[in-house]
Structure formats: C-alpha cells, structure tokens
Amino acid sequence: MARITAGVTTSHVPAVGAAVDMGRTEEPYWKPMFEGYEFSKKWMADHTPDVAIIVYNDHASYFGMEIMPTFAMGIADSFAICDEGYGPRPVPVVEGAPELATHLAASLILDDFDMTVLNVLEVDHGLTVPMSLMFGTPDQWPTKVIPLPVNVVMYPQPSGERCLSLGKAIRRAVQQFDEDLDVQIWGTGGMSHQIQGARAGLINLPWDIQFMDDLINQPEVLQYKPHLEYMIEAGSEGVELIMWLIMRGALGDQVDEVYRFNHVPASNTSVGHLILTPKEI
Amino acid sequence: MTKPDFHQFDDIPGTTIFTMEKAREGFALNQFCMSLRKAENRERFLADNRAYLDEWDMTEEQKQAVIDRDFQAMLDHGGNVYFLSKIFASEGLSYVQAVSTMTDMNVEQYQAMMLAGGRNVEGWRSKKERGEA
Ligand SMILES: [Fe+2]
Numbered sequence: 001m002a003r004i005t006a007g008v009t010t011s012h013v014p015a016v017g018a019a020v021d022m023g024r025t026e027e028p029y030w031k032p033m034f035e036g037y038e039f040s041k042k043w044m045a046d047h048t049p050d051v052a053i054i055v056y057n058d059h060a061s062y063f064g065m066e067i068m069p070t071f072a073m074g075i076a077d078s079f080a081i082c083d084e085g086y087g088p089r090p091v092p093v094v095e096g097a098p099e100l101a102t103h104l105a106a107s108l109i110l111d112d113f114d115m116t117v118l119n120v121l122e123v124d125h126g127l128t129v130p131m132s133l134m135f136g137t138p139d140q141w142p143t144k145v146i147p148l149p150v151n152v153v154m155y156p157q158p159s160g161e162r163c164l165s166l167g168k169a170i171r172r173a174v175q176q177f178d179e180d181l182d183v184q185i186w187g188t189g190g191m192s193h194q195i196q197g198a199r200a201g202l203i204n205l206p207w208d209i210q211f212m213d214d215l216i217n218q219p220e221v222l223q224y225k226p227h228l229e230y231m232i233e234a235g236s237e238g239v240e241l242i243m244w245l246i247m248r249g250a251l252g253d254q255v256d257e258v259y260r261f262n263h264v265p266a267s268n269t270s271v272g273h274l275i276l277t278p279k280e281i
Numbered sequence: 282m283t284k285p286d287f288h289q290f291d292d293i294p295g296t297t298i299f300t301m302e303k304a305r306e307g308f309a310l311n312q313f314c315m316s317l318r319k320a321e322n323r324e325r326f327l328a329d330n331r332a333y334l335d336e337w338d339m340t341e342e343q344k345q346a347v348i349d350r351d352f353q354a355m356l357d358h359g360g361n362v363y364f365l366s367k368i369f370a371s372e373g374l375s376y377v378q379a380v381s382t383m384t385d386m387n388v389e390q391y392q393a394m395m396l397a398g399g400r401n402v403e404g405w406r407s408k409k410e411r412g413e414a
C-alpha cells in the first residue's frame with residue numbers, strides 16, 4: 001500500500017532559483033536563507049520519498065490565458081523545464097510517476113474533484129525551486145514527481161475549504177494505491193509578499209507565523225479564511241498560501257512538527273518552510 | 282452559494298487584484314507577454330517594440346503602457362504581474378528592479394526597505410483608512 005509519510009511546505013521565490021543556478025548561495029545576502037534549509041536537505045537525504053506530489057502554481061510560464069485550470073495534475077512520464085523569459089533553469093528534467101498520477105487523477109475525479117488532466121506540462125520555478133532547496137544540485141532528481149498546479153493567479157482562486165478537502169481526498173486515494181510507495185506531499189508558495197502596485201514589498205511576518213501555527217494545530221480554522229484576508233494581510237501574491245492547505249489536508253488530523261524556518265527577505269518575499277509528519281501513517 | 286464579488290478588493294491601497302473580469306480586459310496584453318517566452322520573439326520585440334506590439338490585438342493604451350514600461354498602467358488595463366514579468370525578463374531585469382518602479386521609491390530605497398523587513402501592513406490595509414477613497 002502507498003502511504004503519505006511527510007509534508008513539506010516552502011516558498012518558491014524565483015530569485016532563490018537564480019541564486020542556486022549562478023552559484024551565489026554563499027553570498028552574504030543569500031547565506032542566512034540557504035542555511036535555513038541545511039537541516040532539510042540532510043533530513044530529506046534520510047527520508048527521500050519514492051514520489052513527491054508537488055502542489056504549486058504556474059506563473060504564466062506554461063499556462064497562458066487561453067486555459068486556466070483550477071486544479072490540474074501532471075500524469076506524464078517526465079516534465080521539461082519552462083523558459084520563463086531568462087532561458088530555462090539549468091536543472092534536471094523532472095521525472096513523473098505516471099501510474100500513481102493516473103490513479104490519483106482518476107480517484108479524485110470520481111471523488112468529485114474535477115481535475116484537469118495534463119499529459120504534457122512544462123514546470124516552472126514554482127515546482128523546481130522547492131526541489132533545489134530540498135535536494136541541492138544533483139545531476140538527476142532523487143524522487144519522482146506528480147505536479148499539481150493550482151490557479152492562485154486569477155480571482156476566484158479555489159476556496160480554502162476546497163483546498164483542505166482536496167488534500168484529504170489525496171490522502172484517501174494514495175492509501176488505495178496497491179504499490180508499496182513512500183509518498184510526500186509538498187505545498188509551495190507564499191508566505192506574505194506583494195509584487196505589484198504602490199503597496200509592493202508588503203511583508204507580514206506575525207501573520208505568517210500565526211498561519212504556520214494554525215496550519216499545524218487547527219487547519220479547520222484556516223479553511224474559512226477568505227481570499228480577501230490573504231490579499232490584505234499577506235499581500236496580493238500571499239494568497240498562494242492556500243496551496244499549503246492542500247498539503248495539510250493530506251497529512252490527516254494530527255501532525256508532528258519536524259522543522260520550521262522563517263526568513264525575511266528573499267527578493268520581495270517572506271520565506272517560510274515547514275516539515276511535518278503525520279501522527280498516523 | 283457565494284455570489285462572486287470582483288470589487289471586494291477595491292479598497293486595498295496600491296493593489297490591483299487580477300480578477301476574471303480584469304483577465305478578460307487584459308487577454309491580448311497578457312498573451313503578448315506569453316509570446317516573449319520564446320527567445321526569437323524577445324529579440325524581435327526588443328528590436329522594435331511598436332512593430333511587434335502592432336501584431337497584437339491590444340488597445341492603444343495597453344501598447345503605450347508597454348512601450349513606456351509603465352507597469353502600473355499595464356495592471357490598470359488588465360495585465361498581471363506574472364505575465365508582465367516576461368517584458369522585464371526579456372531585458373534582464375529582476376522582479377525587485379521592475380516592481381520597485383510601481384512604488385514611490387527608487388530601487389535602492391526599495392531594496393533597503395526589503396532588507397529592513399519589508400513594507401509594514403499597518404496603514405496599508407484600507408484606502409478609506411488612508412483617506413484615499
Ligand atoms: Fe509563486
């Protein structure tokens with residue numbers, strides 16, 4: 001039987017990817033941030049999953065405005081790296097997990113989550129920056145990946161309630177898969193940041209920390225937080241945090257906090273990172 | 282069920298929320314931006330902004346905003362920053378460099394604000410509170 005063994009959340013700032021790619025992680029600006037992920041890289045080396053379901057959003061990298069899926073799932077054998085305007089990141093191609101992904105996408109649709117099925121997908125910094133943070137710079141990624149893109153760019157984004165229950169449905173579906181697999185789920189994006197308008201540069205660290213506490217201890221409270229509150233308190237791009245609720249839903253009722261890290265700033269963003277494990281596997 | 286309210290965000294100061302409504306208005310502008318993911322299109326755009334923009338079904342205001350690199354005007358006319366990032370990426374600019382142009386700070390002041398912990402939300406929650414509406 002497959003099982004969800006851990007959840008990871010992390011910001012996915014594009015400049016962090018650029019710092020990795022250009023070998024700048026030791027520079028004074030970046031060093032304190034990357035040091036915060038040293039524990040995680042070691043932990044991940046000891047707990048590398050067979051498959052990571054990575055919940056992220058596309059940033060006008062693969063999806064244009066012709067089609068904007070609310071929830072989608074990549075079921076291909078592999079996923080190429082997008083050119084986001086600077087040329088593609090020089091990171092390995094992302095290997096898919098087509099059997100599990102097909103099972104999950106089908107299970108979720110039958111469970112009333114109308115997933116868009118992606119047989120072709122190029123992935124952007126939203127997915128690859130968390131991989132760089134957790135795995136460093138290997139020649140080949142050590143885990144297979146199921147990309148789960150969510151629309152967080154265009155209002156209305158999915159509700160918090162829907163995100164949390166999608167996570168719960170993912171947990172049920174993973175547990176029904178017959179192969180013996182360790183599966184992690186990653187929720188990416190956030191924390192507070194705003195990269196547009198006269199209010200750009202907004203950071204709200206106390207709100208971010210409260211969000212982390214609630215995510216761990218009482219996620220059912222977070223599910224009713226309206227989009228408007230994210231926009232006001234965490235900035236227009238802080239609404240990405242709804243993706244963390246999908247991760248949390250997949251971990252079951254109770255979790256253990258393995259690791260927590262916050263850092264301000266990375267580029268325009270408040271960086272937040274958690275490793276959680278479910279109390280019941 | 283919840284009735285969609287595209288204007289619930291209007292009171293947030295200095296912020297343009299990309300709603301489904303705004304996305305319709307900005308469709309051609311954002312699709313033009315997407316075209317800049319290809320290196321050969323970036324070269325053609327940078328060689329002659331106007332000629333490249335004239336290939337797109339954009340309004341004159343949208344085209345002029347792009348030529349002026351007036352990102353706030355692009356937002357006002359339906360652009361979204363992730364799409365608009367393809368414009369500044371094509372010129373090798375970072376998010377910080379481009380985003381700071383929408384504020385009342387220069388890039389050094391903006392970077393100093395970020396290093397000092399970012400913009401505090403106090404005083405930035407509501408236009409009404411700020412006397413802007
Ligand atoms: Fe993002």
